[in-house]
Amino acid sequence: MSVAALIVAAGRGSRAGEGVPKQYRWLGGKPVLALTLEPFLRHPRIGKALVVIHPDDLDLYRESIASLPEGLTGDLLPVAYGGETRQDSVRGGLEALASHAPSRVLIHDAARPFVTEALIERACETAGECEAAVPGIAVTDTIKVIGPRGEVMSTPERASLRAVQTPQAFDFASLLMAHRKAAAASLGTFTDDGALAEWAGLTVHVFQGDPHNVKLTHASDFPEAERRLRGFLMTYVTRLGTGFDVHAFGDGDHVWLGGIRVPHDRGVVAHSDGDVILHALTDALLGALADGDIGTHFPPSDPQWRGASSDRFLAHAVALVRERGGLVDHLDATLLCEKPRLGPYREAMRRRIADIAGLRLDQVSLKATTTEKLGFTGRSEGIAAQAAATIRLPEGTP
Structure with missing residues (x-):
């Protein structure tokens, strides 16, 4: 035929x-x-x-x-x-x-x-x-x-x-x-x-x-x-970025984690609200973009960021991805501390991060681990988070 x-x-x-x-x-x-x-x-x-x-x-x-x-x-x-x-x-x-x-x-x-x-x-x-x-x-x-x-x-x-x-x-x-x-x-x-x-x-x-x-x-x-x-x-290339953040404990009665206010017997010493999860995720996205780190975009020396809510930092990093025609595929963070426990707040944090980043819930992962009493987190001197972000950018994007 x-x-x-x-x-x-x-x-x-x-x-x-x-x-x-x-x-x-x-x-x-x-x-x-x-x-x-x-x-x-x-x-x-x-x-x-x-x-x-x-x-x-x-x-x-x-x-x-x-x-x-x-x-x-x-x-x-x-x-x-x-x-x-x-x-x-x-x-x-x-x-x-x-x-x-x-x-x-x-x-x-x-x-x-x-x-x-x-x-x-x-x-x-x-x-x-x-x-x-x-x-x-x-x-x-x-x-x-x-x-x-x-x-x-x-x-x-x-x-x-x-x-x-x-x-x-x-x-x-x-x-x-x-x-x-x-x-x-x-x-x-x-x-x-x-x-x-x-x-x-x-x-x-x-x-x-x-x-x-x-x-x-x-x-x-x-x-x-x-x-x-x-x-x-459009031909896309996949990029992976990682982030890490740490804050020492100080006086206070709560900590901010994943955009959620979590009751605790300590607070954190920080220029902004000290949300280590959102800070690590922000750095992971900026790393995938090869665009500096959170301190580059929101310098601690600038008084306008004193006490700032960290959802602004994460939203800014997501916006930078989209301004370049890119897509955020997945966000993954791990909290490192002895206390507070992540479990009771995990799903609320995932929902909050998904809302901030404009993602589906299945695109956000949160985990937690102790350091078996080792190091500053093991001694309950501070709290830390590490994160990874996977994004796609149009091929040839600087």
Whole structure:
């Protein structure tokens, strides 16, 4: 079975706002068309690919193709030029493909840059079994059929509804014949090729679509697509940082640990609130960033930090990770002391640390150990904590 991909890129995309047509706008460092084309050109089942463009867009098309990886355009055929409607453009593309005689064809919108090779594979598989098939996803909202005055006429059962996407898969000869038949009858109102195939009498099947395979329609779609694409394409490196903090006991009736006020017969000698767990975690994050230590960012000589709550320090370190486009994956701390005991407060501390860092509870670990009466902690002269932090940063981040 020979499969060709036909990418429809002749539209003007007026709903996406002013500027170049949406299929040529840049997204994630590449034109949308290039992002859309690449999975098709990489897929082993796609023998040929053809793009239908507007006659005014040849330079934009060439710029888009130039951004594709080297050596990937060998199966890309010369462009075909579109017509007044999407239907005209598809028919023109099919006529251009006819001399290559593919047995199946996938029709895809250029403004769907999140198409995956897995979805293309499902389309190819279904094309081998059916004369016509479209990807669809289950509808989660209740749908109303309304009349001319906005009145509800009916409420279809959601279980039987699907939101249809592209790429749509067809027997090539059958689809070309259907398009020629519609053109001869001067019918140009079909919104997709599946609807046209239904009109022509073909049985159209639905296979599993992909909820991420969204179409860029409005100007507001692009910022969200940029965020999504960064997440899909970004290469991250994992970094591990460690931290350690210690404070001597002094007068007082409580200590701060993990953001929680813990009753104790001693306090700690500290410039801030002396929370050794939060201090160690802060240093671990700063270490993973290679950005100094807690004293660099919050110098003890600065009076504004006298008695300061240590949650500010940890929140600051987390913010630095995120400012660099990074992610905090895990925080782990161990308390070293004879007393107070961690156990009664452990879960409250984990929740507090997760809240400060904006993490799930399962991303925070707390442990405690004594030093078997050895050293300053064993003699109850002070308290200490060590910590580790795992983060991910975009590759190349300084």
